Amino acid sequence: MVSASRIVTPFGAESTAAEVVAGIDLTGRRAIVTGGASGIGVETARALAGAGAEVTLAVRNTEAGDRTAEDIIATTGNKQVLVAPLDLADRASVAELVAGWEGPLHILVNNAGVMGNPETRTTEGWELQFATNHFGHFGLTTGLHAALAAAGGARVMSLTSSAHLRSPVLFSDIHFRERPYDPWLAYGQSKTANVLFAVEATKRWAGDGITVNAVMPGGIRTNLQRHISEQELEAAARNAGGDVRWRTPEQGAATSVLVATAPLLDGIGGRYFEDCNEPGPHQPGTRRGVAAYALDPEAAERLWEVSVAALAS
Template identity: 55%
Template structure:
């Protein structure tokens, strides 16, 4: 009988008993937070893990920690700045061999208004378009694996905004960091929906995950009073518990055609009209196939 996991499970719990030797994994944003714990769990099960990070010095410290705790040397660090398509291109051009697991974990949250060199609002630039460019450029390596999985780290924050197709980068409307973050997290789920449809014939499966309430460096731009209130009101996970759902989706979840796309607490989430408790469920606009296809086409044009 397959083991069962819950909100209390850790990433190491999920990989207990798994053998990932011979499998190559990339985890973006793996120099801190749940990214480190995701990479640690995959490495502990024998996977060869690349920490794809913007700050390589922090990445090397994370890699040293993973090597020390797991006893494996199959951990390397590579630079990628997801806001910079030239950096993404350099990373993917340097990759060789099959890629079995791609965990799109890196992200930014509630930034003050910022844009990249193409004028893209930074949440969409990093959280969605950078990862979109990464995944599509790595498609040959994913196909070569034969049974690759892509996991996109989303958030219950997706409920705050669908894709603003008429003003995706807040060029017309006043900038709102909550809406900017929300639409980028919706984009993460829609990517999983459309990539599964397009790439299933290549043996590639996809999922989006909600890690849970974890307080990391991601919330550094929040108002301190709001952050303190959130910590009082909502249950908190450790980073190891927060990484568990990413690892579950990457290794154990049923991702066959027709199965759920969005996971939380190591199980499929319920589709809800609104996320009443701020944490659980996925709203319909994040699963809409027409929006997923439209976003894919728009994203392809943007990164061209």
């Protein structure tokens, strides 16, 4: 039995992805980083490639992906940096990547996402943030299950946010058909879904040697905030009582890379990490820690069943 004790590492909020992976050899390992052409995805991919892994950047904009791949190759000397098209809001695109993948997959970083956008729906009528941040990654990860199982000891990172504290998954109205659309509640419940996915996937797949953890990267100014004004960003920081610290992309990628590679996390899954450590429960008045509803096993199982049904329809 794996101990349930909280995971503590020598690293913290100021650590960089390169620092947490130093001394780890990923030669022979294969990784996918969704959204690997911008923001923290670039630095996540760079750190993994720098440690010797073959890294595929799964991106909507393949031209940007190609430029990023060239940059990572130049800075790491690792020529095994590949690019694959992926639009998480398009089920056909997800299915195409899954169908085209051959061989084992050791590391999957579900990094891509959208945040705070105006009300937008997919062709299925799904709210875009939930469709992209959860359904898209759910379809990708479950579709790659066989490749993950073949790797032996595969790890999946589900990127979440402190915004999960804004809302549980409201199963009665996930897609805002009955209530007025609120971009922040929509984003919040999609980030809660990312944590719940880690809980249920680990429960179902631990026997296959696959662990899934939720990773909160912290506040990083990236293209993710393209729908948010500078005034809104500053107000969010003020309203958090100074609890938001803007980080560099290299620092923002650190927790993902640590959870993807640290020997300390062998066999550890279904947990929530921030600042390169496993925090305690959320304390009111802060933006730190994890909400109890995000780790609720009953909600996690229900979300899995809802997701399977949605993607099968």
